[in-house]
Structure formats: C-alpha cells, structure tokens
Amino acid sequence: MATTSDEQAAGQHYLVCGIQDCQRNGQFYCNDCHQPMCEQCKDEHRKSPNNKNHDIVLYRQRKHRLPIEKCKLHPTKNVDIFCRECNTPLCLKCFLGKEHKGHEFDDLEEIYAEKFALWQSEFSKIQKIFLPTSEGLKTDIKRDVKEIKKIMESIRTSMKAEAESLKHLVDEVTSKKIKHTHTMEKSLLQMLKSQETTYNDYIKYLGKMSEKFQEYLSTTNQKLLSSQILKLKTIPETSKPVPPVFTVGQFNRDNVAKLLGGVNVPNTEPEKRKIQPMQAVSTPMKFTEKQMEQSKEKSDMKPTLSLSSSVTKVREYSVAGVDNAYHVSADKSGRLWVSDASGNLVQTDLQGKLLQEIQTSGTTDGFHTATQEGGLIYTDKDEKKIYRITPDRKITEFIKTEDWRPISIHSSRINGDILVGMYKNREVRVTRYNKTGKEIQNIQRDNQGQELFDYPHYITENINGDICTSDWNKRAVVVVNKSGQHRFSYTGQGSKFYPYGICTDVLGYILVCDSDSNTVHLLDQDGGFLSIILSEQQGIEYPYGVCVDDENNIYVGQNTTNTVTVYKYLE
Structure with missing residues (x-):
C-alpha cells in the first residue's frame, strides 16, 4: 500500500474535518487554530467575530505548526518568539525580561513555517527531480555498458574475420607460388631428360661406329688402305640447368599490423549526458480565504480547481450496442466511446444516439483511447495491430506490434505520444510510440532487473509524465516515471484489491476502479490515498471503466449494466 501523508489516520478515506464530531472532508485549514475544516465548518468559523481575521487556506497550502520546545531558562514556558538582535528563540517570560528590551522580534512560528516550506521544497527537489534524474542517468550508464560490450564484441569479431581473410589470402598466394615451383621443376626436369636422351642417342651412335672401326681393322691391309677414313661426330654440347633461388619476403610484425585494421578512440569531445532542465519546485503560495474567493470569481482557470466536498451526479448514458461498460473514452466533442466484454466498441453522442459500431478482439481491457485531434485509437491483440479512427469515422491500420499482443492504450495529453501495455509469451512491457507510430521507448524492468508489470490491462499518463x-x-496500480523508473505501487485499502479502469485529472489526482469493493479510489500523484470518491452509496456496482473529460467530470462504466454515469467532483 502506498504511504500516505502523516496527517491521515490509518484507514481514513479522506482528511477529516477537525471541528467537533464533523466527519466531512477537511480540505481547508485554519493556520491560526491549526486544524482542518470542511467547507461548511470553515464558513461557520469565519462568522465568529473572534475568527474573522483567521488565516484560512486550502489544506495543501497550510502553515506547519511550530513543534513544542521548552525554554532552557524557563522550563515551564514554550519557545515561540524570535529575537532578531540576539538571533535566538525566546519564551514569553524571556521576551518580557530586561535583556531584550527594545529589541526587534518575530513570530517564531512564521519563521518555522517559512523554513519548513523551504526545506520541504528542497526535499521535493530531491524526490521529484534529483533522484529520478540520477536514476535515469544510472539507467543510461547501464545501457551504455551494454552498448560498449556489444560494440567491442563486434569489433573483435571483425578483427578475427579480417585476420581469417588475410590468412586466406596468404594461403591463396602461397598455394599459387608453390604451384609455380612445380611448373618450374617440371620444365627443368624435362630439359635434363632431353639432354639425357641426346647422350643416349650419341652413345648408340658411338657403338655403331665402334663396330665399323673393328670391321675395318680386321680386314686386309689392301682394303684398309683403299677405304675412306670414317669421321666421328663430336660430342653434343649441353648446359647445366640454373636452379631457382628462394628470395625471403620482406615483412615483419609492423607490416602485418599495417595490413590489418586497428581500433582507435575518435579524437572527439565526449557528449555530455542530457540532464533535464531543473524546474523550480516552489513553495506553496499562501492564499487567504478572501483571495481564494476573489480568484474564483475572476477566473475559471483550472489551477483554481479543488476537490468538492461532495460528488454530484450530472447525467447518465444508456449506451446501445454494448452489454456492459468495461472501458470508457470521452473525446473533445463530448461524444463517448464504450466497449464491453464481448469486444463491441461503440460511439454515442450527447443524447445517447449510436453513431458507430465496431467489432474488435478486445474484452475486459482498456484497449481504446481518445486522441487530441478528436479521433480514437484502439488495439487488436489477436491481429497484433493498432488501428486509428479519424473524426470522420475512417478506420486505418496504424501500427504493427510484431510478436507483441497490445492490451491497453493511452494517447498522451502532454505531447500526443501513444502508450501501449503489451505482452509476448511471459514477457510484459509498456511501449511508447510518437504521433507517427514510431517506437521510441520500451519499459520492462526496474533497476534490479525485476519485471515491472505482470498484466497492465489499463493505462494512463499523469500531468507530471x-x-x-x-x-x-x-x-496493484504500478506507476513509473517518464524515464521508466518505478515510483510506487498502490495495493488498495483492504485485504483485496482488484484494479480496473484508471485515469488522471488536471490536478494530478489518480482515479482507479476497485471491482472488489465497488469503489473508485482517489490518489495523489505520489500514490498517497486521499479518499473513496465513489462507492455503492452513489449507486456504483462493479465499476470497471473510468475517464475524465475536458469539463473535469468523471465517467464511470460498470460490469452489470450498459449505463455510463457522469459525476462532478471538482469545483
């Protein structure tokens, strides 16, 4: 269960008025009496002449009460005065003493309230700016670690591939040169074989000539003398082959290194990590009751809105074409989109007239959302697609989610981004697309690597992103900041909590349906429980769908009926 403010007692549905036995919502605070008040008691309080100058403000703009501290010189007295001259807190007895006569004094409670607001502002900066930003930077660093490891592994793979390529070239060139040596050897051996044949032929010739000479030498002298002298052929001349010589290649380690690629860090200035501009977290402005009333009369601006002391039913829609109202989307024109558990998605006008009817694969999820342009976007988890309906009722395919099944969707009122809750096998994530349908962010795990979501079947965005x-x-209601860092989880006010429809309003309040207790819970933007804003007392039974329109009205759809009821809760 999300932690609420320390002023709320455990189990309270809202801040209780501090006047006697009044149990109404104490949305105002008297800084002089230091107690919360409802609107009725506030008005009665101001009627008394003794209280006419009391400083009454909205509860969130209250001054914090000065803690009780005893005077060191007068232990029975409380410290509540501050001496400017001596720069020290005093009790009434010290104040009346001679030591501080003629000095200038301040109300210590005023100083404490200012200091408290200042420190609260600094603490708020830590919680809302510095911590989320630092966590976001840590996430960026972890992402960079993964990216660097991926890049270095890719470089190593490239180096090995390049070395293998060079080895292949070396083997190829070496093989070609070795083949050339075989050709040279063959040519030289053929030459020597030819020379051997020449001498074999010459030796045969000499044998024949030797036989002739023997023949002549064995005859009579008369025949020898009359015969012509035989002439011998000279010995054939041949040449010795010139053997090839191997010339060692001229290379070394540096030569090889130059042939292969290297790794260098570019000589560029490292890019600074982007830190979001620090928006000043100002201390709450101090408004008197009179100023609040004047402001309300002069302007109808949204920042002047506050929770009403009671919730009022405005109207009801009996929506044709659906059996129940599991999800509700109100567009800018006031027309209403409603879907039921059978996948029927219908559009109705302010008079309840049926304008459009579509059959989808959606069931008990928040699978459609009104856009800033007055159209609608809805998911089809079976087809794994997101469709867009223009104000002129033309339906087009918008985004393909590949292997992921989209179950919930929300169109941002801040920048038009599209947030989609989706799942694939046992994986679950929230994906952000821009207006054109380009995927720009995936949110799946926290800083410890744990899964953030299990089945986010309804989704919305608050005013702080x-x-x-x-x-x-x-x-549970699971909330992450715009960087995807987990902020808080809200698990209801009892032993059971079955959250369905969820939405936020212009003040940053979070409204969520609990089908178990037949209620709609109101939370602040930090997950603090404020009140049960709707219950069975207002006729609510199994609330499933909820949204807020541009007039700050709540639309609630229920499981047991096709009626959508509209309530007013801000003033």
Whole structure:
C-alpha cells in the first residue's frame, strides 16, 4: 500500500474535518487554530467575530505548526518568539525580561513555517527531480555498458574475420607460388631428360661406329688402305640447368599490423549526458480565504480547481450496442466511446444516439483511447495491430506490434505520444510510440532487473509524465516515471484489491476502479490515498471503466449494466 501523508489516520478515506464530531472532508485549514475544516465548518468559523481575521487556506497550502520546545531558562514556558538582535528563540517570560528590551522580534512560528516550506521544497527537489534524474542517468550508464560490450564484441569479431581473410589470402598466394615451383621443376626436369636422351642417342651412335672401326681393322691391309677414313661426330654440347633461388619476403610484425585494421578512440569531445532542465519546485503560495474567493470569481482557470466536498451526479448514458461498460473514452466533442466484454466498441453522442459500431478482439481491457485531434485509437491483440479512427469515422491500420499482443492504450495529453501495455509469451512491457507510430521507448524492468508489470490491462499518463498502469495480476496500480523508473505501487485499502479502469485529472489526482469493493479510489500523484470518491452509496456496482473529460467530470462504466454515469467532483 502506498504511504500516505502523516496527517491521515490509518484507514481514513479522506482528511477529516477537525471541528467537533464533523466527519466531512477537511480540505481547508485554519493556520491560526491549526486544524482542518470542511467547507461548511470553515464558513461557520469565519462568522465568529473572534475568527474573522483567521488565516484560512486550502489544506495543501497550510502553515506547519511550530513543534513544542521548552525554554532552557524557563522550563515551564514554550519557545515561540524570535529575537532578531540576539538571533535566538525566546519564551514569553524571556521576551518580557530586561535583556531584550527594545529589541526587534518575530513570530517564531512564521519563521518555522517559512523554513519548513523551504526545506520541504528542497526535499521535493530531491524526490521529484534529483533522484529520478540520477536514476535515469544510472539507467543510461547501464545501457551504455551494454552498448560498449556489444560494440567491442563486434569489433573483435571483425578483427578475427579480417585476420581469417588475410590468412586466406596468404594461403591463396602461397598455394599459387608453390604451384609455380612445380611448373618450374617440371620444365627443368624435362630439359635434363632431353639432354639425357641426346647422350643416349650419341652413345648408340658411338657403338655403331665402334663396330665399323673393328670391321675395318680386321680386314686386309689392301682394303684398309683403299677405304675412306670414317669421321666421328663430336660430342653434343649441353648446359647445366640454373636452379631457382628462394628470395625471403620482406615483412615483419609492423607490416602485418599495417595490413590489418586497428581500433582507435575518435579524437572527439565526449557528449555530455542530457540532464533535464531543473524546474523550480516552489513553495506553496499562501492564499487567504478572501483571495481564494476573489480568484474564483475572476477566473475559471483550472489551477483554481479543488476537490468538492461532495460528488454530484450530472447525467447518465444508456449506451446501445454494448452489454456492459468495461472501458470508457470521452473525446473533445463530448461524444463517448464504450466497449464491453464481448469486444463491441461503440460511439454515442450527447443524447445517447449510436453513431458507430465496431467489432474488435478486445474484452475486459482498456484497449481504446481518445486522441487530441478528436479521433480514437484502439488495439487488436489477436491481429497484433493498432488501428486509428479519424473524426470522420475512417478506420486505418496504424501500427504493427510484431510478436507483441497490445492490451491497453493511452494517447498522451502532454505531447500526443501513444502508450501501449503489451505482452509476448511471459514477457510484459509498456511501449511508447510518437504521433507517427514510431517506437521510441520500451519499459520492462526496474533497476534490479525485476519485471515491472505482470498484466497492465489499463493505462494512463499523469500531468507530471508518470505512466500509471492498472495491473490485474499484481493486484496493484504500478506507476513509473517518464524515464521508466518505478515510483510506487498502490495495493488498495483492504485485504483485496482488484484494479480496473484508471485515469488522471488536471490536478494530478489518480482515479482507479476497485471491482472488489465497488469503489473508485482517489490518489495523489505520489500514490498517497486521499479518499473513496465513489462507492455503492452513489449507486456504483462493479465499476470497471473510468475517464475524465475536458469539463473535469468523471465517467464511470460498470460490469452489470450498459449505463455510463457522469459525476462532478471538482469545483
């Protein structure tokens, strides 16, 4: 269960008025009496002449009460005065003493309230700016670690591939040169074989000539003298082959290194990590009751809105074409989109007239969302696609989610981005697309690598950029900041919590349906429980769908009926 403010007692549905036995919502605070008040008691309080100058403000703009501290000189007295001259806190007895006569004094409670607001502002900076930003930078660094490891492994793979290529070239050239030596050897051996044949023929010739000479030498002298002298052929001349000589290649380690690629860090200035501009977290402005009333009369601006002391039913829609109202989306024109558990998605006008009817694969999920342009976007988890409906009712395929099944969707009121809760096998994530349908962010795990979501079947975005999901399997509202860092999880006010529809309003409040207790819970943007804003007392039974329109009205759809009820809760 999310932690609430220390002023709320355990189990309270809202800040209780501090006047006697009044149990209404104490949304105002008297800084002089230091107690919360409802609107009725506030008005009664101001009627008393003794209280006419009391400083009454909205509860969140209250001054924090000065802690009780005893005077060191007068232990029975409380310290509540500050001496400017001596720069020290005093009790009333010290104040009346001679030591501080003629000095200038301040109300210590005023100083404490200012200091408290200042320190609270600094603490808020830590919680809302510095910590989330630092966590985001840590995530960037972890992402960079993975990227560097991936790049270095890729470089090593490239180096090995290049070395293998060079080895292949060396083997190829060496093989070609060795083949050439075989050709040279063959040519030289053929030459020597030819010379051998020449001498074999010459030796045969000499044998024949030797036989002739023997023949002549064995005859009579008369025949020898009359015969012509035989002439011998000279010995054939041949040449010795010139053997090839191997010339050692001229290379060394540096030559090889130059042939292969190298790794160098570019001589460029490292890019600074992007840190979001620090938006000043100002201390709450101090408004008197009179100023609040004047402001309300002069302007109808949204920042002047606050929680009403009661919730009022405005109207009801009996929506044709659906059996129940599991999800509700209100567009800019006031027209309503409603879907049921059978995948029927219908559009109705302000009078309840059916304008459009579509059959989808959606069931009990928040699978459609109104856009800033007045159209609608819806998911089809079976086809793994997201469709867009223009204001003129033309339906087109918008985004393919590949292997992921989209179950919930929200169109941002801040920048038009599209947030989609989706799953694949046992993996679950929230994906952010821009207006054109380009995937720009995936949120799946926290800093410890744990899965953030289990089944985010409803999704929305708060005014500070937080992504709020209603996670059925976790039985929780799971909220992450716009960087994807987990901020808090809200698990209801009892032993059971079955969250369905979820939405946020212009004040940053989070509204979520709990089908187990037949209620709609109101949370602040830090997950603090504020109140049960709707319950069975207002006729709510099994609330599943909820949204807020541009007029700050709540639309609630239920499981047991096709009626959508509209309530007013801000003023």
